[in-house]
Structure formats: C-alpha cells, structure tokens
Amino acid sequence: MFGYVLANSSSLSKEEKEVYKAHYCGLCHVLRERYGQKAIMALSYDMVFLEMVLSDLTDADETKGSERCVTHPVKEHPYITTSFTEYAADMQMLLGYYSLLDKVKDEGKGKSEEKKMRTLLPQLEKKYPRIAESIKKGLDAINENEDRNLKEPETMSLLFGKILGEVFAYDDTSFFSSDLRGLGCGLGRFIYLLDAWCDRKKDEKEGAYNPLDKNITEENMRQMLLDAGAAASDAFERLPLNQHVFILRNILYSGIWSKFKEEKK
Amino acid sequence: MNDPYSVLGLKPDASDEEVKKAYKTLAKKYHPDVAGNSPEAARKMQEINAAYDQIINHKDSFSGQSQGYGYSYGYGGYNSTNEEEPIELRAAVAYINARRFVEALNALNSVPYAKRSGRWYYLAAYAEAHTGDTVSAMRDIETAIQKEPGNGTYHAFKDRLTGRRSAYEDYSRSFGGFSTGFFPCCFPFFPCCCII
Numbered sequence: 001m002f003g004y005v006l007a008n009s010s011s012l013s014k015e016e017k018e019v020y021k022a023h024y025c026g027l028c029h030v031l032r033e034r035y036g037q038k039a040i041m042a043l044s045y046d047m048v049f050l051e052m053v054l055s056d057l058t059d060a061d062e063t064k065g066s067e068r069c070v071t072h073p074v075k076e077h078p079y080i081t082t083s084f085t086e087y088a089a090d091m092q093m094l095l096g097y098y099s100l101l102d103k104v105k106d107e108g109k110g111k112s113e114e115k116k117m118r119t120l121l122p123q124l125e126k127k128y129p130r131i132a133e134s135i136k137k138g139l140d141a142i143n144e145n146e147d148r149n150l151k152e153p154e155t156m157s158l159l160f161g162k163i164l165g166e167v168f169a170y171d172d173t174s175f176f177s178s179d180l181r182g183l184g185c186g187l188g189r190f191i192y193l194l195d196a197w198c199d200r201k202k203d204e205k206e207g208a209y210n211p212l213d214k215n216i217t218e219e220n221m222r223q224m225l226l227d228a229g230a231a232a233s234d235a236f237e238r239l240p241l242n243q244h245v246f247i248l249r250n251i252l253y254s255g256i257w258s259k260f261k262e263e264k265k
Numbered sequence: 266m267n268d269p270y271s272v273l274g275l276k277p278d279a280s281d282e283e284v285k286k287a288y289k290t291l292a293k294k295y296h297p298d299v300a301g302n303s304p305e306a307a308r309k310m311q312e313i314n315a316a317y318d319q320i321i322n323h324k325d326s327f328s329g330q331s332q333g334y335g336y337s338y339g340y341g342g343y344n345s346t347n348e349e350e351p352i353e354l355r356a357a358v359a360y361i362n363a364r365r366f367v368e369a370l371n372a373l374n375s376v377p378y379a380k381r382s383g384r385w386y387y388l389a390a391y392a393e394a395h396t397g398d399t400v401s402a403m404r405d406i407e408t409a410i411q412k413e414p415g416n417g418t419y420h421a422f423k424d425r426l427t428g429r430r431s432a433y434e435d436y437s438r439s440f441g442g443f444s445t446g447f448f449p450c451c452f453p454f455f456p457c458c459c460i461i
Contacts, residue, residue: 011440060326061287103356154400161397177394178364185397230433233401238321240285254440 002044002095008249016105016247018078018223022064023055024048025079027069035120037070038113039051039089042096046191049251051088053183053236056243060084066227068115084170091167094124094132108265118159130165146209153211155226157192161228166189180233186232190225190256197221198259225260229253269316289315318364337417351376357388366392381413387419394426402426 007020027048031039033177047245054060060082068076097117103110125132150156161184168184169177196212202211233252241248267315269278273287291313293299300306350358352374360369376385392426394402403426408418 008440047357134433158398158400165397175317175364178366181367182395182397186399189397226430227399228436229437230430231397233433234394234399234429234437235397237281240288240321242282242286242289242316248441249436253437258439 002046003256004256004259005044005046005049005187005251006255006258007045007251008258011254012247012250016250019080019244020048020052020141020247021127022078023052023081023085025069025077026081026085027051027088027188028069029065029079030081030085032069034086034089035093037092038116040071042092042214044092045154047088049083049187050091050168050184052244052248053180053239053241054084055082055169056241056245056248057176057180057239058084059243068165069254071195073211087170090124090128091131093120094128094135095163095167097124098135099122102139103141129220130172134166135163150211151211151213153193153196156196156211157189157224157228158185160192161185161188164191178240179238182235183239186228186230186235187252187256190232193228194256194259198263222260225257229256238242266310267316269319272312272316273320284320288313322364351380354385354388357392361388361392361395364395366395370396383409383416383419385414386408387422389395389415390422390426399426399430 009017024043024045028040028043031043052086055062063081064078065077065081066078068074097114097120100110100114100117104114140158142156145152145156146159164187165185166179168187169181171177173178177197196210199208200210200212200214200216202208204214229252236248236252270279270284273279273284273291275283275287279287280408292310295306295310313361314360356372358367360372370389372383373389373392375459386405390402390405390409393399393405403423406419406423406426410416412421413419428432
C-alpha cells in the first residue's frame with residue numbers, strides 16, 4: 001500500500017528535484033544505518049513526504065552529506081537528513097512490519113523477514129506507544145472488515161486514514177498536531193482508495209478482497225479521491241510551511257494522482 | 266486581546282505566506298530551547314499561537330452571530346450564551362477551541378442518539394472535518410441542516426466543505442498534464458536513479 005505519494009516531476013524545477021532527491025537519499029541512508037542494508041526495501045516516497053513536512057514545519061537543522069551506495073556505486077550523490085529522518089525511518093519500519101504480518105497471514109510469504117523484523121518491534125513499540133497502538137488497532141479493524149467482505153470503501157479508507165493520521169501527529173502536544181493528523185488522515189484515505197482502485201482487477205482474478213464494488217465507475221472513484229485529497233490539503237494549507245512548500249504542493253495536488261492517471265491511459 | 270496581526274509584527278493586509286513566515290520566526294525566537302524556560306517566553310509563545318490560530322484557522326470559519334441562536338464564532342472563540350447547552354456540547358466547544366478535535370468527538374459521542382440536536386450534528390461535522398474525515402462531516406452537516414433548515418451557520422459550513430473540494434480540484438488542475446511521468450523506474454530496490 002506504499003508508494004503513491006510521489007511528485008510530478010514534469011512541473012518541478014531542477015533545484016526542486018535535487019532537494020527532493022536528496023531527502024529521499026537521506027531517508028535511504030538512515031534506514032540503512034539504523035536497520036541494515038535490507039531495510040531499504042521498505043523505503044517509500046510516502047515517508048519522504050512526511051519527513052519534508054515535519055522538517056519544514058519545525059525549521060529542523062539539515063545535515064548534508066554525499067556518498068556512494070549499493071544502488072548507485074559509481075556516482076557520488078548528495079543526501080540531506082534532519083532530526084525527522086530518523087522518525088520517518090522508524091515509522092516506515094513500524095508500518096512495514098504490521099503490513100508484513102498481514103502478508104504472512106494472508107499469503108504465507110515473508111516469514112523470514114518477519115522473524116528478523118520482530119526483534120526490532122519491542123523497541124519501536126516502547127518508543128512510540130501511542131502510534132504503535134493505533135496502527136495495531138486500526139489494522140485489526142481493517143482485517144476484521146476484510147474477513148466479512150465489507151464493501152464500503154469510505155469506511156475502510158478512513159480506518160487507514162486514522163492510522164496515518166497518528167503517524168503524522170509525531171508529537172501530540174504540538175500546536176500543529178491536529179492539522180498534521182488531518183493531513184495524514186486525508187492522505188491515508190487517498191492512498192487506501194487508490195490502492196484498491198489499482199488492485200481491483202488483480203484482486204478479482206485472484207478472488208482476493210477489494211473494498212470497491214465491481215461496477216464502480218472512474219468518475220465515482222475520482223470523486224472519492226478528490227474528497228480525500230481536499231481533506232488533506234485543507235489541513236496542509238493551515239501549516240506554516242515555507243521551505244519545501246512547492247515540492248509538497250506538487251505532491252499533494254498533482255503527484256499523488258499519477259497512478260490514477262496512468263491507469264486511465 | 267491584541268490585534269493578531271500586530272502580535273506577529275505585521276500589517277493587517279499581510280498575506281497568509283507572510284503570516285506563516287512571521288509565525289515561524291517568532292516561534293523560533295521564543296522556543297524553550299532558545300529562550301529557556303522563562304514564563305515570559307511561554308506567555309509570548311501562547312500569544313503567537315493564538316494570533317496564528319485566529320488568522321489562519323478562523324478566518325473563513327464561523328464568523329458572526331448565527332441566526333439568533335446565541336452562538337458566535339468570532340475572534341473570541343465560541344461563546345455560548347445559552348444556559349441550557351448540555352454539558353457534553355459545552356465540553357466539545359471547549360475542545361474545538363483548543364483544537365483538540367479527537368477529544369471533542371469523544372465528548373459528543375457520549376450523547377445518546379435520541380438526544381442529538383442539529384447543533385450536535387454541526388459540532389460533530391466541524392470536528393470531523395478537522396480530523397480529516399470529510400465524509401462523515403458532510404453527512405453530519407446535512408443532518409444538521411435537515412433538523413434546522415433555517416440555520417445559516419450550518420449552510421455556511423456545508424458551503425465551506427464543498428468549496429474546499431472545488432478549490433482542491435482547481436489547484437490540482439493548474440499543474441497541467443502528467444506528460445513526462447513520475448520517476449517511473451523507481452521501485453523500492455533502486456531508489457534515486459531516475460529523478461535526474
């Protein structure tokens with residue numbers, strides 16, 4: 001369910017692309033450092049978005065570096081990390097672990113990865129009790145509804161939205177926690193719906209669960225996505241962002257639609 | 266309270282961008298890490314937060330009196346003059362003013378179905394919208410309007426919800442086509458190869 005929160009590169013300037021890329025490489029760098037080479041498999045643009053929002057919001061200090069990595073062994077490339085890169089990496093692992101558990105349960109795949117990641121879990125749950133709890137509860141509710149084949153995309157997407165909302169609200173005492181929660185929730189709803197849309201044919205073939213009705217029209221889908229996107233942007237525009245705001249708006253208003261548009265072609 | 270713009274050192278016609286920038290500059294100055302734990306800095310921080318809240322968050326919300334019901338949602342926040350307002354609703358209003366929308370919804374949910382008034386649905390819709398649940402917000406504001414069709418505040422809030430949506434759609438469209446794709450070769454194993 002990851003990888004929908006992308007930028008639309010065609011309307012970013014060269015400088016903006018470089019900043020975006022450096023934050024992406026920063027998250028990759030921290031994931032590797034904290035969780036080992038294999039952890040970069042969990043890397044996604046969704047958490048790059050979160051890292052950039054939180055860094056901008058708090059004017060976090062940036063650490064710049066440059067390195068070669070396994071995926072780009074020849075050319076050295078710059079990366080940027082902030083105090084929120086670590087947070088984003090931890091969230092990536094938490095979300096990744098619980099969705100891996102689902103996969104093990106549903107398909108019997110990923111057992112060895114699950115075992116490895118399980119050892120990391122207690123420390124993450126201890127560090128982020130509120131967030132870990134709401135991820136667990138939310139995913140339980142989603143699973144329960146899947147088991148009874150609930151065909152209510154709005155209800156289902158809201159459950160996922162609430163999870164991402166808690167992940168975005170990194171500090172519940174912050175003056176901006178409610179706006180961050182709203183942003184995460186809208187974005188989570190969007191991701192869940194779009195994922196269901198993109199998987200609907202595959203799910204049908206495999207007889208797997210999908211919240212969408214078989215006869216859903218593209219226009220119906222677009223309306224649901226618009227509603228979720230608008231909820232996210234409403235909260236987003238209340239946050240005092242000024243450093244990465246062009247990149248973040250590009251993602252929120254345009255980039256997140258890319259997979260929907262691709263599907264249309 | 267002082268004029269919120271002057272708290273932030275701005276003219277009343279300052280743009281949202283200027284407000285956000287001024288807020289951040291001041292918030293940094295009075296942050297406990299910089300200013301220490303002085304009560305003066307803490308008070309200043311509260312003032313700055315309140316000013317930001319007024320300008321950014323309440324600007325297009327519920328200004329003015331709402332059709333003789335005795336509620337106003339102006340710069341002073343939510344003032345209830347109705348003595349008979351149930352305690353759960355008063356609690357919800359207090360939470361909304363403190364921007365604790367999850368708690369506001371918890372307070373509202375303790376009211377049994379049979380006792381839910383138009384105003385209950387309105388407050389629920391307002392809190393839901395601010396937690397990102399615009400679907401429930403739309404459903405509840407419609408119930409509020411059904412219960413009290415003449416209440417302008419409810420209609421204004423519904424318009425605001427639909428307005429946000431068309432604003433999102435319009436701005437979204439302004440980015441134009443998706444011609445050159447979205448870093449198409451990026452799948453998790455090969456992170457940044459295709460951005461440049």
